[in-house]
Amino acid sequence: MVITDLVERLDAAVKLRDTGAITAGVKRELETVIHAGALTLPDRFRRTRPDGYARRLLYRSDALGYSAVVMTWAPGQRTPLHDHAGIWCVEGVVEGRMDVTQYDLVEETSDRYRFEARGCVHAAVGSAGCLIPPFEYHILANAIDRPSITLHIYGGEMTSCHVFEPSDDGRYVRKERTLHYDD
Numbered sequence: 001m002v003i004t005d006l007v008e009r010l011d012a013a014v015k016l017r018d019t020g021a022i023t024a025g026v027k028r029e030l031e032t033v034i035h036a037g038a039l040t041l042p043d044r045f046r047r048t049r050p051d052g053y054a055r056r057l058l059y060r061s062d063a064l065g066y067s068a069v070v071m072t073w074a075p076g077q078r079t080p081l082h083d084h085a086g087i088w089c090v091e092g093v094v095e096g097r098m099d100v101t102q103y104d105l106v107e108e109t110s111d112r113y114r115f116e117a118r119g120c121v122h123a124a125v126g127s128a129g130c131l132i133p134p135f136e137y138h139i140l141a142n143a144i145d146r147p148s149i150t151l152h153i154y155g156g157e158m159t160s161c162h163v164f165e166p167s168d169d170g171r172y173v174r175k176e177r178t179l180h181y182d183d
Ligand SMILES: [Fe+2]
Pocket: 082, 083, 084, 138, 140
């Protein structure tokens, strides 16, 4: 199995005591493995899709309750503004470069949400970022005119999340989105 080394490292990190320690540990291991060039992904993880970024399950630990998902981004592909369903996540760039824009939720009324962008991070190969709820809102976008590949470690399995669609008054409307894996 080409990801044995990664799984051993992730297993050790997710056994740490709390979310802050776990995400810091996972981030360190992801960066180490990617920098070392030790992550060899099977070919199917490299295939982009024409209708949006591809999302494929790399590994799931039933014993420790985490999952590893590879996303493959063609030029111009991006997520909408979204949350992470209350699940911690660490995201690392395996190939290419990503723009990551973090958002703060600043107001929530019955059916409208107001966000403020917290600046954009240009994430290069080997850099990883942590998302710890309630700070779990962001947009990811492929930053280059070639495909990019990212690896996402979730503290669970994210089967749905919310996306936030801009409305005319500058606020956002929340919609539930079911997530699936591509083949
Ligand atoms: Fe995300």
